[in-house]
Structure formats: C-alpha cells, structure tokens
Amino acid sequence: MKLGIVLAAQPSSFSAIPFKEGLEENVSKIKQLGYDGAELAVLHPDQLNLDWLQAILDKNKLNIIALQTGLVFVEDKLSFTDPDPVIRRKAIDRIKSHVRLGKKLNALVIIGLVRGKGGKGVSSEQRDEWLIEALKECAGEDTSVRLAVEPINRYETEIINTLDDCLKVLGKVNMKNVGILMDTFHMNIEEVSMTKSLDDAKDHLFHVHVADSNRWYPGAGHINFKEIIDALDKINYQGFVSAEILAKPDPVTAAERTIEYMRSL
Amino acid sequence: MKLGIVLAAQPSSFSAIPFKEGLEENVSKIKQLGYDGAELAVLHPDQLNLDWLQAILDKNKLNIIALQTGLVFVEDKLSFTDPDPVIRRKAIDRIKSHVRLGKKLNALVIIGLVRGKGGKGVSSEQRDEWLIEALKECAGEDTSVRLAVEPINRYETEIINTLDDCLKVLGKVNMKNVGILMDTFHMNIEEVSMTKSLDDAKDHLFHVHVADSNRWYPGAGHINFKEIIDALDKINYQGFVSAEILAKPDPVTAAERTIEYMRSL
Numbered sequence: 001m002k003l004g005i006v007l008a009a010q011p012s013s014f015s016a017i018p019f020k021e022g023l024e025e026n027v028s029k030i031k032q033l034g035y036d037g038a039e040l041a042v043l044h045p046d047q048l049n050l051d052w053l054q055a056i057l058d059k060n061k062l063n064i065i066a067l068q069t070g071l072v073f074v075e076d077k078l079s080f081t082d083p084d085p086v087i088r089r090k091a092i093d094r095i096k097s098h099v100r101l102g103k104k105l106n107a108l109v110i111i112g113l114v115r116g117k118g119g120k121g122v123s124s125e126q127r128d129e130w131l132i133e134a135l136k137e138c139a140g141e142d143t144s145v146r147l148a149v150e151p152i153n154r155y156e157t158e159i160i161n162t163l164d165d166c167l168k169v170l171g172k173v174n175m176k177n178v179g180i181l182m183d184t185f186h187m188n189i190e191e192v193s194m195t196k197s198l199d200d201a202k203d204h205l206f207h208v209h210v211a212d213s214n215r216w217y218p219g220a221g222h223i224n225f226k227e228i229i230d231a232l233d234k235i236n237y238q239g240f241v242s243a244e245i246l247a248k249p250d251p252v253t254a255a256e257r258t259i260e261y262m263r264s265l
Numbered sequence: 266m267k268l269g270i271v272l273a274a275q276p277s278s279f280s281a282i283p284f285k286e287g288l289e290e291n292v293s294k295i296k297q298l299g300y301d302g303a304e305l306a307v308l309h310p311d312q313l314n315l316d317w318l319q320a321i322l323d324k325n326k327l328n329i330i331a332l333q334t335g336l337v338f339v340e341d342k343l344s345f346t347d348p349d350p351v352i353r354r355k356a357i358d359r360i361k362s363h364v365r366l367g368k369k370l371n372a373l374v375i376i377g378l379v380r381g382k383g384g385k386g387v388s389s390e391q392r393d394e395w396l397i398e399a400l401k402e403c404a405g406e407d408t409s410v411r412l413a414v415e416p417i418n419r420y421e422t423e424i425i426n427t428l429d430d431c432l433k434v435l436g437k438v439n440m441k442n443v444g445i446l447m448d449t450f451h452m453n454i455e456e457v458s459m460t461k462s463l464d465d466a467k468d469h470l471f472h473v474h475v476a477d478s479n480r481w482y483p484g485a486g487h488i489n490f491k492e493i494i495d496a497l498d499k500i501n502y503q504g505f506v507s508a509e510i511l512a513k514p515d516p517v518t519a520a521e522r523t524i525e526y527m528r529s530l
Contacts, residue, residue, distance in 0.1 A: 153420075155418075155420035155421075156420075188453065188454070188478060188487075189453070189454060189478060189479065190479060191479075191487070192479065192485065192486055192487065193487055194487065213453060213454060214454065214455060214456075214457065220457065221457055222453075222456070222457065222458055222459065
C-alpha cells in the first residue's frame with residue numbers, strides 16, 4: 001500500500017490539510033515519517049515556481065502524487081457551475097493550469113469543491129451540463145493527466161454526494177482519464193456500504209483519501225479500516241491511499257499516527 | 266423498547282422531519298404503524314390550540330413524547346447565543362413556552378439548534394455563559410419538565426458537537442431536569458465510539474434519536490443498530506428511541522421501514 005498525505009503550497013482556511021506552512025520543512029517531515037508521496041493543494045499553478053518545488057522534492061526524494069484544487073473554490077470562489085459564465089470560464093482555465101502542472105509532476109488532479117456547492121437558482125440539469133462540459137474541456141487539456149472526481153458529503157455541496165452520483169456524471173463525460181476519488185470521511189456519511197461502494201468504483205478508482213469518521217487520523221474514530229484495505233485489495237487497487245485529515249491534536253502527531261496505524265493493518 | 270417518530274405541527278424547511286402536513290392524518294398513520302409516541306416540532310407553542318391537539322391524540326391513543334424546538338432557530342432565527350440580547354431574550358421566552366407546553370403534554374423539550382450555530386464574533390467563553398444561563402432559566406420555568414440537549418454535528422453548529430462537549434455544559438448547568446439527547450446520525454460523525462458514548466451518557470440520557478448513517482431510516486445505511494440497542498440495554502435505558510429521519514423514499518415508507526427494522530432487532 002502506497003501512503004500519501006496532503007500538504008498545502010499556500011496558506012488556506014480549509015481545515016482538512018495537516019501541513020500548511022513551510023513547504024520545504026513539511027516535505028522533509030513527510031518523507032522522514034515514511035510516506036511514499038504527498039498531495040499538494042495549489043491555488044495558482046502558474047504562480048508556483050516549479051524549479052523551487054522540484055528541487056525540494058528531489059532533495060527529499062518525495063513525489064507529488066496528486067494536486068488538490070479545492071482552494072480555487074474556497075479562496076477564489078471559482079466553480080464549474082456558477083451562474084456567471086465569466087466565473088465558470090475562469091474556473092475551467094484555472095483547472096487546465098492544474099492539469100498542465102499535473103503533467104509536469106506526474107500527479108493526478110482532484111476535482112473537489114471546484115464543481116461548486118449548488119443552489120444559486122441553477123437547476124440540477126443545467127448544473128450537470130456545465131459540470132460535464134467543464135470536465136471534458138479540462139480532461140481534454142492533456143489526456144495523459146488523470147482527473148479524479150470526489151464525492152463530497154451533503155453539507156459541503158449538493159453536487160455529487162455519492163458514488164452513484166459520480167458514476168452518472170462519469171458516464172456522460174466518458175473519458176478514460178476522468179475517474180473517481182473516494183474519501184472515507186465522506187463515505188461514512190453518504191455511502192450505504194463503504195466496502196460495496198469501493199467494489200462498485202473499481203473500474204474508475206484513481207485515488208483514495210483516508211480520514212476517520214470524525215476526520216481525525218485513521219484510528220481516532222470508528223471506521224473499520226481493515227475492511228477498507230481488504231476491499232481495496234479485493235479490487236486490486238494500485239493507487240495511493242492518502243490522508244486528508246484534520247491537523248489534530250497537531251499536524252505532526254496526526255501524520256505519525258496515520259502512518260503507524262495504516263502500516264499496522 | 267418504546268419507539269417514536271417526529272412529526273411537525275407547522276410546515277418547515279427543516280429536512281429531517283418525515284411527517285410534515287396534515288397533523289390529524291399523520292397522528293393516525295403513526296399510531297396505525299405501531300409507534301408508541303410522536304415527537305412534535307413546534308414553532309409557536311402559544312399559537313397551538315391544545316384542545317384541538319389533545320382531541321386528535323386522545324382519539325388515536327398516541328402521546329407526544331418530546332417537543333422539538335429547532336424551528337425556533339431555523340424559521341425565526343432566535344438563539345440562546347445570538348450577540349443581540351433582544352434575540353437571546355426572545356429565544357429564552359419562546360423555549361419557556363415550550364416548557365409550559367411540555368408540562369401539559371408530559372413531553373420533554375429538546376434543545377437542538379436553538380442554542381445557535383456559533384460564529385458572529387462571539388467568543389466561545391461568552392457563548393457558553395449565555396447558553397448556560399439560558400438553559401438554567403428555561404429549566405427553572407418548571408423543574409418537572411425535562412430538557413434534553415442534543416450534540417449536533419460540526420456542519421450544523423459549532424456549539425456542542427460531541428457528548429463530551431454536552432457533559433461539560435451540563436456540569437455547569439447542574440440541574441436534574443437538564444439531560445442529553447443522543448442522535449445516531451450525529452454520533453456517527455462525531456463520536457469516537459458510538460457504544461462507548463452511550464455508556465458515558467448513561468446518568469443523563471433522557472432521549473435517543475435514530476437515523477442511519479445517511480439520515481435515511483435505520484437499515485438504509487451502515488450503522489450497527491444491534492450494537493446501539495445492546496448499549497442502551499446495558500445502561501438500562503428506559504426512554505424513547507425516536508426516528509428523526511429524512512422522508513425518503515417517502516414519509517410513510519420511511520416510517521414503515523423504521524419500525525419493521527427496529528422491531529426486528
């Protein structure tokens with residue numbers, strides 16, 4: 001099992017990112033703890049000095065496995081389903097820049113809250129149409145870069161809460177480089193059976209996030225991670241299992257406990 | 266095990282109330298399905314014609330076991346922790362009218378979202394102080410009526426997410442008629458161990474809500490309700506187990522499935 005953990009390239013108000021400041025120090029710490037890779041939350045790919053980043057990664061022999069894009073919505077309020085066409089265009093252009101960065105880093109691009117939250121007087125049909133067009137255009141920017149769409153629980157968005165919702169959208173996008181990210185924290189709220197959903201996702205499962213039921217590190221809540229790992233083994237999942245967790249009780253302890261616990265399974 | 270289910274006396278935008286319209290018809294349906302009691306969501310106790318309500322209850326031989334007060338916040342924006350003292354006073358006065366109605370119906374009064382959501386520039390110390398004073402005043406209105414404070418998940422409020430949070434507040438209120446309502450849907454998100462939390466709540470547990478992990482009827486998600494029932498048996502819980510669930514796939518089916526499933530355990 002390849003283990004990853006999320007870190008942020010820029011400060012953020014999003015709570016489920018354990019490593020927020022001091023990228024160089026954090027990359028070193030993540031490597032030292034034994035992680036196989038890191039997810040990078042990036043707001044402005046074009047503003048990121050790739051030489052600087054690559055030097056840090058090379059020095060620490062750590063790869064970026066995935067790019068998080070949620071900050072694009074959380075900080076800059078851009079989304080694929082905003083009623084304003086200018087905002088939708090900006091969202092698509094921004095994510096295409098993530099795709100180009102993903103190509104350079106050999107990382108997949110996560111489609112989380114950049115899809116928007118719903119509401120705003122937009123019908124679900126219209127919303128889906130915009131979302132599907134946006135995913136096609138972003139995925140078409142470079143078909144060698146994979147996009148992983150994440151079902152997110154009902155409190156954070158109305159759009160794609162469950163694996164079933166996600167499979168419907170994927171069926172309409174119908175591109176091989178667009179797949180699924182399943183997150184155990186969201187699954188615990190939305191999926192009827194977490195193990196069955198992983199099984200149902202098998203043909204499109206690009207990435208997995210782990211957090212316990214309370215979004216703390218695995219082992220801090222009541223999710224049965226042995227069953228999760230067994231379900232992933234059963235479908236011969238070869239991707240990363242990456243911790244997107246609250247920085248509680250503190251970032252380093254959370255990262256330590258995660259790897260200890262996941263390795264023990 | 267005594268089973269209850271929520272119904273609303275007035276229309277509401279709150280989603281987890283299966284029976285919303287036509288009180289008389291709903292009371293009859295609930296009785297017919299085999300429930301032992303109903304929870305009533307009431308916005309304005311003073312506007313409720315008690316003779317009319319009592320006649321419906323008598324005719325159907327059904328008791329109101331608990332009064333829900335969340336509409337006071339959801340519809341009228343009143344809360345115990347609002348920075349505006351006029352709003353806090355209105356919230357307290359309203360809940361005191363629920364206490365008086367609770368006395369007449371022999372029903373406990375649920376303290377849910379009327380505590381407020383947090384934020385609004387109020388410190389947690391100030392908030393707790395207002396909350397504790399409000400609970401004392403409401404509980405003092407009639408000490409023979411029980412108030413049940415419900416831990417609610419982080420997405421709905423910042424105030425009292427876990428049993429531990431609730432026990433801290435209860436310790437400061439220190440009144441025998443103020444206790445706890447545990448809801449399995451919220452517990453699934455917030456409690457490290459649902460069964461251990463029920464055990465820890467035992468000395469103050471006045472009321473229990475059941476909904477599955479996805480807030481559908483019990484059996485529609487992945488909560489182990491056998492373990493929940495066993496945990497309640499272990500602490501010799503004598504109160505009601507009441508369904509606060511989404512009206513999915515429709516109100517009657519949800520109510521039918523709930524009672525079938527809970528009776529089967």
